[in-house]
Amino acid sequence: xxxxxxxxxxxxxxxxxxxxxxxxxxxxxxxxxxxxxxxxxxxxxxxxxxxxxxxxxxxxxxxxxxxxxxxxxxxxxxxxxxxxxxxxxxxxxxxxxxxxxxxxxxxxxxxxxxxxxxxxxxxxxxxxxxxxxxxxxxxxxxxxxxxxxxxxxxxxxxxxxxxxxxxxxxxxxxxxxxxxxxxxxxxxxxxxxxxxxxxxxxxxxxxxxxxxxxxxxxxxxxxxxxxxxxxxxxxxxxxxxxxxxxxxxxxxxxxxx
Numbered sequence: 505x506x507x508x509x510x511x512x513x514x515x516x517x518x519x520x521x522x523x524x525x526x527x528x529x530x531x532x533x534x535x536x537x538x539x540x541x542x543x544x545x546x547x548x549x550x551x552x553x554x555x556x557x558x559x560x561x562x563x564x565x566x567x568x569x570x571x572x573x574x575x576x577x578x579x580x581x582x583x584x585x586x587x588x589x590x591x592x593x594x595x596x597x598x599x600x601x602x603x604x605x606x607x608x609x610x611x612x613x614x615x616x617x618x619x620x621x622x623x624x625x626x627x628x629x630x631x632x633x634x635x636x637x638x639x640x641x642x643x644x645x646x647x648x649x650x651x652x653x654x655x656x657x658x659x660x661x662x663x664x665x666x667x668x669x670x671x672x673x674x675x676x677x678x679x680x681x682x683x684x685x686x687x688x689x690x691x692x693x694x695x696x697x698x699x700x701x702x703x704x705x706x707x708x709x710x711x712x713x714x715x716x717x718x719x720x721x722x723x724x725x726x727x728x729x730x731x732x733x734x735x736x737x738x739x740x741x742x743x744x745x746x747x748x749x750x751x752x753x754x755x756x757x758x759x760x761x
Contacts, residue, residue, distance in 0.1 A: 521695070528691070531586050550578040550741040555595060555606035558691060558713050559587045564624070565607045565732060565749075572752045576744040592688040600735035604742045609707065610731050611663045612688070619733050622750060626727035629669070631655075632697055632704035632717040639703075639720070646723040651679040656697060657705035659684040669705070669726050 508517055556562040562582060569580070583603050585591055595603055596612075599619050610621045631650070633640045639649060655673075658666045673680050683702065685693050694714040697704040704717070707728060711719040734746055 521699075525692075528586050528588060531584075550576075551581050552578050552742055552745045553581045553583045553602065553604045555585055555603040556582050557585050557587045559689060559710060560606050560608040562607060565605070568624075568749055568752060572748055574751065575748055576741070578741050578745055587690045588692070589686045589688050589690050592690065596733070599733060600738060600742070604738065605732055605734045605745070607732055608730060609709075609728050610733060611665045611728050613662055613664065615733075618736065620736055620738075621731050621733055622746065623729050623731040624753070625730060627707040627709045627730050629722055629724050629726055629728065630706050630708050630711070630719045631722045632694065632706040632710075632714070633720055634698045634701050635716055635718055637701060637703070640718045642720055644721045644723065647673060647677045647680070650703065651677060652681070654681045654683055654700070654702040655705060656683045656685050656693065656702050658689065659687060662687055663728070665726055665728055666705070669724060672724075 554562045554565060566580070569575070585595055585603070595606070596615070597618050599605070607624070609627060610623065615621060631639075631645050633642075639645060639653075642649070657670065660667060660670060670682060673682060685704075689706075691713070694704065694717060696702070698714065698716045705722075706717075706719060708719065708721070709730070732746065732749065734742060738746065
């Protein structure tokens with residue numbers, strides 16, 4: 505049995521957790537194999553490889569591309585990957601190797617050392633609440649509602665914005681128990697919150713990532729920028745792809761980490 509379903513929600517059994525970890529590893533290997541096969545089979549030099557995962561879905565980027573009237577002559581190839589800390593670290597640090605561009609949150613410290621960012625907008629902060637939790641049915645939360653709760657958020661030093669959130673919560677709401685996440689959010693972290701009954705500082709863009717967590721807006725006056733991530737030194741056709749997106753957006757989003 506992989507899941508336990510009760511009137512309070514859905515959770516993984518120990519066997520389910522083991523199955524998920526093994527499946528994630530296999531899925532990552534399969535995605536890498538598919539990407540390598542595509543690279544070998546595609547002889548054209550104008551293929552733009554776009555990363556896609558649950559936490560970094562490529563649909564917003566494809567929507568921008570499809571809306572353009574003035575496009576360079578290039579082919580798009582979707583490259584799937586799994587949201588694990590190890591994979592995310594590899595993807596971010598090696599853009600241009602197997603993946604040329606992806607879209608996602610871009611307020612992680614140190615990005616500018618190994619990639620460029622084109623800002624598109626902002627994500628709103630929310631709280632991921634396990635469905636069996638007393639706060640799960642709230643339409644909106646305030647920091648006062650979190651007193652005495654365990655709140656998982658990105659480890660200190662990982663994001664300038666979230667570091668500011670952490671400082672405000674420590675100062676004004678010391679009763680909230682702040683718990684560090686790994687360097688990057690991954691799918692295991694969402695599972696952990698559901699299993700432990702902890703709360704997760706998350707984003708509105710991740711509303712549908714985990715079926716057993718409700719994503720509830722939080723009254724915090726902060727937002728996280730998101731945009732297109734691409735290499736420091738992109739290939740010419742990738743540069744043309746980015747420039748076409750920038751022209752379509754009016755050039756207002758160019759920026760860095």
